[in-house]
Amino acid sequence: MFKVLDSAVPVACWSCSVGHSDSTLFCPHCSKIQPPPGGDYFTVFGIDPHLNLDLHALESEFHRLSRRLHPDRFARALDNEKEWSLADTALLNDAYRTLKDPIRRTEYLLKLEDAVPAESATGKDRKDVSRVPADLLEEAFELNMQLEEMRIARKTGEDDPALQASLEEAKTKYSALLAAVDVDLRNEWRAWDAGNEATRPSVQKKMVGLLDRRRYLSNLVRDVNEVLGA
Amino acid sequence: MAEGRVVGIDLGTTNSLVAYMQGEAPVVIPGADGGNLVPSVVALDPMPNPVPPDGFRPTITVGNTARRALIETPERVIYSVKRLMGRGLEEVQAELKLFPFHLADDVEAGEVPRIQLGEMKFTAPEISAYILRQLKRNAERYFGAPVTAAVITVPAYFNDAQRQATKDAGRMAGLEVLRLVNEPTAAALAYGLDRAKEGTIAVYDFGGGTFDISILKLRDGIFEVQSTNGDTHLGGDDIDNLLLMIALGEIFAEHGVDLRSNPGAVQAVRKAAIEAKIALSTELEARFDIELPNGDRYQREIPRDVFEMLIEPVLERTAGPCRQALTDAGITPEQIDEVVLVGGSTRIPAVRKLVDDLFHLSARGKKPHTELNPDEVVALGAAVQADILAGESKSTEQMLLLDVTPLSLGIEALGGTVARIIQRNSTIPASATEHFTTGVDGQTNVAIHVVQGERELAADCRSLARFDLKGIPPMSAGLPRIEVKFLIDADGILHVTAREQRSGKEAQIEVKATYGLTDEQVESMILDSFDNAEADFAKRLLIEARNEAETILTAVEKAPQSAAWALLTEDEKLKINVARDYLVTTKLGVDPSAIREATLILDHATRRFAELMMETAVSTAIRGKTMDTASEEMGEAVTAPHAMAPAEFK
Numbered sequence: 001m002f003k004v005l006d007s008a009v010p011v012a013c014w015s016c017s018v019g020h021s022d023s024t025l026f027c028p029h030c031s032k033i034q035p036p037p038g039g040d041y042f043t044v045f046g047i048d049p050h051l052n053l054d055l056h057a058l059e060s061e062f063h064r065l066s067r068r069l070h071p072d073r074f075a076r077a078l079d080n081e082k083e084w085s086l087a088d089t090a091l092l093n094d095a096y097r098t099l100k101d102p103i104r105r106t107e108y109l110l111k112l113e114d115a116v117p118a119e120s121a122t123g124k125d126r127k128d129v130s131r132v133p134a135d136l137l138e139e140a141f142e143l144n145m146q147l148e149e150m151r152i153a154r155k156t157g158e159d160d161p162a163l164q165a166s167l168e169e170a171k172t173k174y175s176a177l178l179a180a181v182d183v184d185l186r187n188e189w190r191a192w193d194a195g196n197e198a199t200r201p202s203v204q205k206k207m208v209g210l211l212d213r214r215r216y217l218s219n220l221v222r223d224v225n226e227v228l229g230a
Numbered sequence: 231m232a233e234g235r236v237v238g239i240d241l242g243t244t245n246s247l248v249a250y251m252q253g254e255a256p257v258v259i260p261g262a263d264g265g266n267l268v269p270s271v272v273a274l275d276p277m278p279n280p281v282p283p284d285g286f287r288p289t290i291t292v293g294n295t296a297r298r299a300l301i302e303t304p305e306r307v308i309y310s311v312k313r314l315m316g317r318g319l320e321e322v323q324a325e326l327k328l329f330p331f332h333l334a335d336d337v338e339a340g341e342v343p344r345i346q347l348g349e350m351k352f353t354a355p356e357i358s359a360y361i362l363r364q365l366k367r368n369a370e371r372y373f374g375a376p377v378t379a380a381v382i383t384v385p386a387y388f389n390d391a392q393r394q395a396t397k398d399a400g401r402m403a404g405l406e407v408l409r410l411v412n413e414p415t416a417a418a419l420a421y422g423l424d425r426a427k428e429g430t431i432a433v434y435d436f437g438g439g440t441f442d443i444s445i446l447k448l449r450d451g452i453f454e455v456q457s458t459n460g461d462t463h464l465g466g467d468d469i470d471n472l473l474l475m476i477a478l479g480e481i482f483a484e485h486g487v488d489l490r491s492n493p494g495a496v497q498a499v500r501k502a503a504i505e506a507k508i509a510l511s512t513e514l515e516a517r518f519d520i521e522l523p524n525g526d527r528y529q530r531e532i533p534r535d536v537f538e539m540l541i542e543p544v545l546e547r548t549a550g551p552c553r554q555a556l557t558d559a560g561i562t563p564e565q566i567d568e569v570v571l572v573g574g575s576t577r578i579p580a581v582r583k584l585v586d587d588l589f590h591l592s593a594r595g596k597k598p599h600t601e602l603n604p605d606e607v608v609a610l611g612a613a614v615q616a617d618i619l620a621g622e623s624k625s626t627e628q629m630l631l632l633d634v635t636p637l638s639l640g641i642e643a644l645g646g647t648v649a650r651i652i653q654r655n656s657t658i659p660a661s662a663t664e665h666f667t668t669g670v671d672g673q674t675n676v677a678i679h680v681v682q683g684e685r686e687l688a689a690d691c692r693s694l695a696r697f698d699l700k701g702i703p704p705m706s707a708g709l710p711r712i713e714v715k716f717l718i719d720a721d722g723i724l725h726v727t728a729r730e731q732r733s734g735k736e737a738q739i740e741v742k743a744t745y746g747l748t749d750e751q752v753e754s755m756i757l758d759s760f761d762n763a764e765a766d767f768a769k770r771l772l773i774e775a776r777n778e779a780e781t782i783l784t785a786v787e788k789a790p791q792s793a794a795w796a797l798l799t800e801d802e803k804l805k806i807n808v809a810r811d812y813l814v815t816t817k818l819g820v821d822p823s824a825i826r827e828a829t830l831i832l833d834h835a836t837r838r839f840a841e842l843m844m845e846t847a848v849s850t851a852i853r854g855k856t857m858d859t860a861s862e863e864m865g866e867a868v869t870a871p872h873a874m875a876p877a878e879f880k
Contacts, residue, residue, distance in 0.1 A: 063452050067630055071659065071720045075408055075619040090659035090717055097656055 014080070025069065025088055033069065036087045040112055041095035049109055051189035055100060062096045103214070106185065106207060109192075115204035133213045143170050143220065150227045164228075171224045178217045185210050236379045236408060236620050237369050238612025240416075241358060241396065243312040243439030243465060244574065246270050247609035248365040248380075254625040256420065256613035258606050261368045262778065263294060267605060268368070271296040272360045273307040274348040288348065292364035301501070304330045304493035306348040310467055311361075313439050314354040315399075316392030318745050319343050322354075330493040342747050355395045355747065356755050359402035363757055366403055371774060374823060379406045381616040383608050384722075385440040386412035387460030387551075387636045389682050390694050391745040393722050398752045408619050410721040413437070414444035415633055416611030417572040418453055420602055422629075429567035430456070432555075434585050434598070435608075436548060437573035439465040443552045445559045445566070451628035457558035457655045458636045459551035466507070466575040468544050473503035476540075477518060477528065485526045495523060510537050511577045538580045545584050552588050558655050563589045569598040576604050632657050635718050642679035642688035651716060654684065661717045665731075672704040676712060680724070693744040699728050768822070775822040779813055779829045786810050786836060794842035802838060809835040 011022045016030035023039035026032065042049045045061050067073070069092055074085040098104045110116045132140055146167060153160050188210065192203045238256070240247045245267040249258045258266040273296035275289040291299070300307045308331050314322050319333075322343040326332055334344040334351040344351040362382075369377045382405075384396050393410055400407035411419075414433035421431075427448050435442040442460035446453050477499050482488050489495045499520055506516035510532065518530040556563060566589050575581060586592050602610065617626045634655045640648035641664065651662040666676050676699040683691030702710050711731040718724055747755070786806065789795050795803075809832040816828040 059449075063450060063630075066452065066632060070630055070632070072409070072615075072618055072630060073621065076621060086659050086717070086719055087661075089720075090661040093657040093660050094662075097660075 025065070025092075033074070033081055033084050033088065035084050036091050041098050041108060044092055044095040045099065049112065050193050051102075051106060051109060052193055053099060053105070058096070058100060062092070065092050102185075103211070106189070107211060110204055110207060110211070113200070113204055115201070115208055133216060136216070140216075140220065143174075143224070146170070147223055147227050154227070167224055167228055171221065171228065174217055174221050174224065178214065178221055181210055181214045181217060185214070234375060234379070235369075235373060235377055236381065236616040237365075237377055238416075238609055238614070238616045239362065239365055239380050239382045240413070240606075240609035240612055241312065241361065241382055241384075241399075242270055242608075243310050243437060243467065244270060245438070245605060246361050246365055247606060248369050249606075249609040249613035250369070251613050251617040251623065251626070254623075256610040256617075258609055259369050259372045261293065261364075262371065262774070265294065268293040268361065268364055269297045269309070270312065270361050271300065271307060271309040272311070272347075272357050273297075273299040273303070274350060275299075276303055276306065277348065288350075290360055292360050300497045301494050303348075304497050307331075308345060308347055308352075308357055310439055311345075311354050311357040313463070313467070314343070314345070315358065316389065316395035316745055317343070317354070330496060342745070342751075353747065353755070355399040355752075356402060356757075358396065358399035359755070359757055362399055362403035362405060366405060367770075367774075371771070374771065378404065379408050381409045381411055381612045381619065382407055383413045383416050383612050384410050385437075385460060385462055386414050386435075386442040386444050386458040386633075387440070387462050388412075388722070389462075389637055389692055390722070390724050391692075392462065394746050397721065397723070398747055398755075401752055402755045402757055404757065407721075409615060410723075411612055411615045411631070412442070412444065412455075412458065412633055412636075412722075413440075413608045414442045414458070414570075414572060415446065415453065415455060415631055416609075416615060417570055417602075417607045418444070418446050418448075418611065419614040419629070419631060420607045420611035421570050421599060422448060422453060427568075430559075430561065430565055431568045431570060432552075432566045432589060433570045433572060434548070434552070434576065435460075435572040436575040436581060437465050438575070439463075439467050441465060441548050441551065443548070443555045445555050445561070452630050452632060454632045454657070455634045455655075456561075457555045458634055459555040459558070460636070461547060461551060464544070464547055465573075469507055469541050469575070469578075470500060470503050472540060472544065473506060473532075474500050477503060477520070477530070480530065481520075481522065481528050485522055485524070485528060487522050487524055487526070489522075492523065506532055507537075507578075510534050511579060534579075541578075541580065545578075545581055548581075549584065549588060564594070568596070570607075571598045571600050572604050572607055574605055576600070633720075633722070634658060635660060635722055637682045637692070638684055639694075639716060639718065639724065640681050640683075640688070640691065642681060646688050647686060648681060648683075648688050648691060652718060656718075658718050658722055659720055661715060663713060663715050666699065666712045666714060667708050668702065668705070668710050669707055671707050673707065673710075674702045674704055675700055676702065678714065680716070680726075694724060695726075695744055697726060697728075702730055703732075705732070771822040772820055772825075775825040775829070776817055779817045779825050782829055782832055782836075783810065783813060783817075786832065789836070789839060792843055792846070794839060794846045797842050797846075798839055802835075805835045806832070806839065 012019050013027035013030060013032060013034065015032040016027060018027065018029035020028050023037045023043050025034060025037055025044070027034055037043070040049070045058060047053070066089070069085055069089045071082065071085045071089060074082045077085070098108045107116070146163060150160070150163055150167060153163065185207065188203050188207045192200055192207070195203055235250060237259070238249045247258050247266060247268065249256050260266050261268055271293065273291050275291060277288060296307060297309075300309070310329065313325055317325065319337065319339055322333065331345050331347065334346045337343050342353045342355075344353050345357070366377055366380075380400060382396060382400055384393055388396070396410060397407050414435040417433050417435060418431060430445065430447050433442070433444045433446070435444075440460065440462045441464040442458065444458040445456045447456055448454075474496070478489055478496070481499070489499065502518055502520050506518060509516040514534045516532045516537075518528060518532065520528045522528055569585060569589050569591060571582070571585065576585075582598065585598055591598060614626060614629070615631060617623050618629055618631070621627070635652065635658050636654060638650050638654040639652040639662070640650045643649040651664055652660050666678065668676060678697040678699065679688060680694045680697065681688050681691035682694050685691050699712055699714070702712065709732065712728055713731050714726060714728045716724060716726055789806070798806075809828075813825075813828040813832045816824050819825070
């Protein structure tokens, strides 16, 4: 079930001492649980890196692996097995959470491919910076002004039907733009999955741009919804 | 893992229960008094007069006996302690405004708050440990064997500190806590046991002190939680307090009596408020009729519609979390196939109506599930999870629970904002790896502040812990690369490890939990560490068996004075006498199970007598005597309804 990568480092099973690749969750020889394997989230599920995934199969595999790995199955096991069950299940859950969501999956794959500019700082210095797409610069500025006006109007209890209508219109418009980005992204997934080392870098670049645009648009839609819904 | 049986425990705000898997079905284990519910009330017995010399420790009682002390000696009783678990000083201070107990005078900021109980002081986990110990003893009495491992349930919306406090309590009670299970999820397990169900269910759990909503997907025996939400400060207690405040206000306005300085009287009014609340679930009107200390009576009718108007704001607070849980699960109310109701507060008709509206149930021809007793369903589910962990039973081998973390985990970033590292509703165990560096040349320490919550600013979230990454090799600013791994385990509790990657050196971390006890403190609070010792266990079983025998013998001793005795046939009387003599002899021995068996025989022999006595008690009352004088005539038999109750054991 698990793909053995050529690059994987061979290790010996802690229990039966038979060597195996370090990318497997269970010893192929004695089936005992192993420490968290190297390799990426796709390897955890034994699949090739792809952006179009069969979600139903992914869920079934998640359930199958959960049944074998979950700490509930190791309540009477040795301490090291308990520890690995915890670490392996955390890895499985992190992998499933990332892969089942199309946007997270895309972001993850781009990171694997080193296609995203390395985060300038992680941890506590990190900030979610989203660049404003050039074509939206002016309109977005205008919209943010309106949002601010609306917030003030809400606070003072004033009613501004014109502003309200304008925001409703913006909501429709930006939701449509967001949907369009999703369509574009889907096309790029197909291009990436069908591509090769030569074609993929340009696809990746497009996806990075689309994800930026998407993040910006979805923040705008969220803000408009918040203000309208308040 | 400990040998022997694993029990499931519902450590509730109002009541606690212990259950286990009997073959293929979970059952609740009754206490010595025959009841399934152990009120989560802990009391210190009254100080003897004259006061004994230093070092005397009064006996601590739990459950119904402790609850009875609430009106007599309110300053020696504590209840609803679950509301104080894992909470800091300020939170506890705010909470205690509504309760008769108060903080110890010498509590300092930063330490786990201690509550003054009579002349003693206890932290919330210690109080909970006494309740857990009682449940442990009930189970041991039932099995006739030690019980050392348990699954304990917690509200799904409990944070890290509240979970840790619950685990600490288990350890103090001499229980290895194999898993903390979220209450709504446990309820789903109890319901899902007998049917191979597929679909999406919502569990609406409105208990004594907490509210939870969980949305689960069931497929192939896997219970996968999609989202959870709630309020750990919302429950039946809030409804009681509303009624209490109104009654106290009216008593002051109409009778000029301020009861607030009289804790015993407040408890009496509170009891009346709870009774009125319960009555209003089945009746259209309830009555307050309370005798005041000055001899006046406070009387008042409460129609159900007035009650419903009054509690609407409380109930409405459950709606927001439900909507958020639906949004987080990415579904609409129509996509919920079934709704399960858990917790005593779901007996209130207005609560059922709210649930119906929230999930469009009757509009879709559906009804919520209430088949299992809402007070017991969580404990039953905990027993199912205990069985899953034991891994030896066919009925649960296909079942697996995948729960989520209710709150996002974040670290405080520059400017006091929060950088989320694990999102709420992530399946647990879950992990996140973050990299940190230094800001100044030669810096050897990095401080990290971990918070839990959904707000943008760290100050508005719940502070979980502060870490100090120490021993970083001195390097130019920005050069060290410290990898910190955050792991939320299957109990929902956070673990942190760190490594400096450039030097390959393990960075030391000093974890200072913002709230909570240190390992050493927990160690020092372990109740009667001898509790598990085999010899002591046998001794305790013997004492308990003799006490039970004594109770029934005393009742039988008084039997001939009762009117009911004359109604027995000679043969029945003879059987009682023979069984009594047999118990008296057996009681002299040291075999607890023999004493129990003899007790049971006598109990069987007196069963008809007990029935006759109840009948005469009723007819006596009808003849114009009050129950009080009737019970005086009959000794303890009526006021202590379980004196004749069957002693259950295996």
